[in-house]
Each structure stands twice: as structure tokens, then as C-alpha cells.
Amino acid sequence: MALSQTLRPGSSFSRVEAFERNRGLISVAEQEKLANSLLVIAGCGGVGGLHAHTCARLGIGRFRIADSDHYTIANITRQIGATIQTIGRNKAEVTAEMIRSINPEATVEIFNGNISEANAAQFVSGADLVIDGIDFFALSARRQLFGAAWQAGIPALTAAPLGFSATLHVFAHGGMSFDDYFDIQDGQDTFDQLVRFFVGLAPSGLHLPYMDLSSVDITSGRGPSSILASQLAASLAGGEAIKILLKRGPLLLAPRYLQVDCYRQILRKRRLRGGNRNWYQRLKRVIITKKLRSLGLDQSLRNRAASVRGASA
16 A cells, blocks of 8 residues: 555655654564564454554554455454445455555565465464464364464464453463364364364353353354454453563463453453363363254354364454
8 A cells, every 4th residue: 555545645654653652661672673573363354353453553564464255244343344345355455454554664465365284384484473363163274373383483372252351372382282272183073173172262251141152153153242352352462462572571371361351340360270181171071062962063063164264253
């Protein structure tokens, strides 16, 4: 996007002035480091688009993003790039324009296609941080993303919007890997993997008391979602991104996790010893598995997972 499209005639962009209000929270030297940091975001929908928006305003200057999906009217409630004007447009392209409209000096690479075993290593290559914004059901793509980041020694995080809450998990050496924490392995049934992911994502379940799960339509992938949760997730991810990229203090490495619910005004920050291998997590998996199978939803979950190949949430 040309500067003439984003600035008034006769004016010019100044990165120093644009991010001056970060000073006092981020030093001049740190701001320069953020400007040279490469952030890789998989998915540009509900959380991915907001991750990009938040990190662009923090002053991160290099982005690699991926999303083959297009905006629909159903995205209006929670996806920052979804407007009447952008319906039908590719999410990654709109997100790239948004980043450049905030910081014309930012470099944005749009990675073609969804994340897979064949391209995950290339997608994360050279990144300083990887952030997950992939659809809940696209577990295979998510595993490839975190696996590639782990192999390359790159920190990766996921911040999940759940109800009016958000969770945060960080996977980097010194903590547990994604597969280890969620206790997911090759060869497991897809339904079993999804249950493990669901149980491990929010061990405290702060959002469950007020969420009407009967509104979930697994076939279409429709579920209750809110901009409040997506914005909260982006804030949690942005805060951790600052710590990771600027090497500030200890990180919230798995098996530690965080969940904040702005509706119930509750925060839980805990260490889930053993991740999903924890005895209480195993018990929850058994209960949820039996319940879903009794409702005949196990095959619906498998079908939904098979239809999603890495689209954004």
C-alpha cells in the first residue's frame, strides 16, 4: 500500500513518532529490536487478525502470515478484518493491508496455502516468534506448526478465545512441547485428539458456567464466540510476545497456563503437572468422551476435522 493512500498530502510517516507513546513501557533500543523482529502468524481470522493488529501497534516490523480463507458475514462479530467492505476477500490480504496502514515501513509476507507437513518448516523459518491462529478443528495443521517451531527452537504460543475468556499457553524449550502437553501422538483417533486438545486448552474451564453448548453446530463449525474473548486473547499474546522478543523475565511455559475471564472477572494461573497426563485431566477426558459418544457426536467431530485444513478460527 503506497504512503499516499495512508497519509495526508504533504505528510510523511515517522516510525519514531508513530510509536513514541510506547516509550516508558518499551525503550528506544527495544522498540528498534521489535521493528527488526519477525513474527509468524498462522491464520488471520478471529484471533490471528487481532494478533497482527496488536503486534503491529506494538511496533513489530516484520510479519509472515498465512490464511487461504475468505471473510463471510458470520465473521463480523469477532474478526477485526471483517467489515461489509471486506466480505469475500482473502483474510491474509486484508490483514497485510491493515498492518501496512498502521506502519507503512512494516514488511509483510503472505505465505500461500494452509500449513501442512510439507511447508511448516519453511513457514516458521527465521521467525523470532510463532503465533497460532488456526481453526480449532484443524488440529493436524496446528501440530505441524508447533512441531516445526519446536524443531527450529522458536518459541510458539496459542491464545484461545473461549466464551468471554481467553487462555494462554507457550511452548518453548525449557517447558513441554505442544504434543507432550496435550498428550497427542500420531496414530491416535482424530476424535480422541480433539478431546485431548479441548481438555488441555482450558483446564480451569472458567467459561463453562455461562456458555450454552447446545448452540454448538459441529457440522458447520458454528459455536458461541465473542470479540471480547478475541481481544483478550490478543492482549495476552501481545504481552507474552514482548517478554519473548525483548527477553524480559520468565516465560509462561507449558505445563503452566493462564485463563482470564472478563465476564466473571476471574483469573487462573496454574501449573498443570504432567499436562494432559495429569490424573484429573485423564478423568475429564474419559467423562467427555463418553458424553460425546452417547450423543453420537464422535463421528461428527471426525468429519469436521477432515473438512478443515488449517483455516483461521
